[in-house]
Amino acid sequence: MTPQDCPKCHAELERSGELKRHCESCNSDFNIEITCHQCGDVLQRLKACGAVSFWCNNCNEQKSKSTAVYTFIEQ
Ligand SMILES: [Zn+2]
Ligand SMILES: [Zn+2]
Numbered sequence: 001m002t003p004q005d006c007p008k009c010h011a012e013l014e015r016s017g018e019l020k021r022h023c024e025s026c027n028s029d030f031n032i033e034i035t036c037h038q039c040g041d042v043l044q045r046l047k048a049c050g051a052v053s054f055w056c057n058n059c060n061e062q063k064s065k066s067t068a069v070y071t072f073i074e075q
Contacts, residue, residue, distance in 0.1 A: 006030075007072050021072065030072040037069050 004013050004021065011025035019032040034043045036056040043054035043063055054063040 004070065004072070008074075029075040031075060033071045033073055035069045035071060036063060037067050040069075043068055 005011065006013050006023040006026060006028065008028055009023065009026045011023055013021035013023050013030070016022040016029065019034075021030045021032060022028070023030070034045070034054060035041060036043055036059060039056065039058045041056055041058040043056055046053050046055050046062065052065055054065070054068050056063050
């Protein structure tokens with residue numbers, strides 16, 4: 001996953017878990033929700049040969065990392 005900026009202060013976020021990010025700058029914690037760009041459903045993570053891709057149960061097809069929508073939810 002590429003580095004992401006804090007939605008609040010735009011500092012670079014630190015990885016604090018598989019789908020968790022921490023911002024040192026404003027002391028916020030975020031959960032990452034990965035959703036389908038077409039239907040908005042939460043995607044399932046697939047791991048095949050080291051490459052990460054996603055599966056949408058609603059569209060019933062595989063989604064690439066580049067089309068997935070990443071949403072930061074403040075904890
Ligand atoms: Zn921040
Ligand atoms: Zn979908």
